[in-house]
Amino acid sequence: MTNVPLRARRENGGTPKMTGRFQIKSETGVLKDVLLGPAESFRWMGLENAAWSSLVRDTMRKGYKFDKQVAMRQHREMVDAYAQAGVTTHFLPLDMTNPYQVYARDSSFMSPYGAVVCQLANPRRRGEYAAVLRFYLENNIPIYDMISAGNFEGGDFNIIRDGLALVGYTDHRSEEVAARQASEWFIKEGWEIKYAPIDQFYVHIDLMVCMLNEHCAAVCLETTEDDVIAWLKSKKIEIIPATFKETMALGCNVVTLGGDRVLSTESAKDLNAKMRAAGFTVYDPDMTMFLQAGGGVHCMCQPLSREAA
Numbered sequence: 001m002t003n004v005p006l007r008a009r010r011e012n013g014g015t016p017k018m019t020g021r022f023q024i025k026s027e028t029g030v031l032k033d034v035l036l037g038p039a040e041s042f043r044w045m046g047l048e049n050a051a052w053s054s055l056v057r058d059t060m061r062k063g064y065k066f067d068k069q070v071a072m073r074q075h076r077e078m079v080d081a082y083a084q085a086g087v088t089t090h091f092l093p094l095d096m097t098n099p100y101q102v103y104a105r106d107s108s109f110m111s112p113y114g115a116v117v118c119q120l121a122n123p124r125r126r127g128e129y130a131a132v133l134r135f136y137l138e139n140n141i142p143i144y145d146m147i148s149a150g151n152f153e154g155g156d157f158n159i160i161r162d163g164l165a166l167v168g169y170t171d172h173r174s175e176e177v178a179a180r181q182a183s184e185w186f187i188k189e190g191w192e193i194k195y196a197p198i199d200q201f202y203v204h205i206d207l208m209v210c211m212l213n214e215h216c217a218a219v220c221l222e223t224t225e226d227d228v229i230a231w232l233k234s235k236k237i238e239i240i241p242a243t244f245k246e247t248m249a250l251g252c253n254v255v256t257l258g259g260d261r262v263l264s265t266e267s268a269k270d271l272n273a274k275m276r277a278a279g280f281t282v283y284d285p286d287m288t289m290f291l292q293a294g295g296g297v298h299c300m301c302q303p304l305s306r307e308a309a
Contacts, residue, residue: 015189028309031087033089034304036302039075042293074290078287097127104301113144152179170197208247212254216240223247249268251296257283263301
């Protein structure tokens with residue numbers, strides 16, 4: 001079936017890949033365009049979000065305080081890092097009622113066939129879909145499809161390379177029924193899917209597994225299940241280990257920029273040193289205001305255009 005409003009996906013597979021400026025040819029090729037959320041609306045949701053994130057509960061327990069000016073400065077540092085790496089930044093339309101739209105990967109994820117619009121678990125965040133739809137439609141980016149079976153957030157659809165994805169679910173932020181709905185679409189396109197059920201304490205699979213280049217990933221060995229590690233190794237992917245402490249502070253939640261360049265954060269000192277020792281150029285802005293609210297730089301970005309790896 002074709003010509004369904006807001007659905008570029010073909011029912012039985014064979015969906016054409018995107019063409020033009022915005023297209024994803026890989027997960028690790030040079031990043032050309034990225035979608036970010038606006039910082040102007042950002043604030044900590046606190047109790048409104050504590051039920052949905054172990055990371056937020058930890059921030060509240062430790063008594064950290066939100067500083068709007070620091071958050072704005074840190075967001076600019078991240079945008080500057082993208083600019084230094086030659087990446088063009090685009091921003092979701094500002095919605096002051098949705099402070100967590102800054103985590104642009106939660107509300108959708110990009111695929112070679114177009115964007116998948118997700119269904120957020122937190123009722124206070126479900127309105128984020130509106131700005132997402134407006135951006136994609138205004139920029140002629142096809143909507144591959146929209147999650148309808150239950151909660152599913154973009155950080156749990158972890159593309160390893162074209163045709164290969166690691167799909168996580170906790171039955172909290174992302175539910176198995178919705179993870180399988182999305183996965184079945186891609187299986188019909190000929191993709192291989194590896195499911196990764198995880199405890200809700202770990203929020204999303206991209207907290208503990210993030211690609212660095214086509215053949216290398218940052219992985220927290222203490223939190224990632226043995227079968228997932230074995231699967232990654234079977235795909236000839238070298239692992240740079242992230243510590244449990246840094247992982248739970250979102251240190252493993254990094255963005256590959258292509259060309260052996262990585263966007264990390266200043267606080268991930270151990271992982272940054274390991275990546276540099278392995279030959280990566282690392283950009284490491286201070287992002288504490290966002291990390292303490294429960295999301296890292298990978299959570300904050302949505303690749304719109306990548307070259308082939």
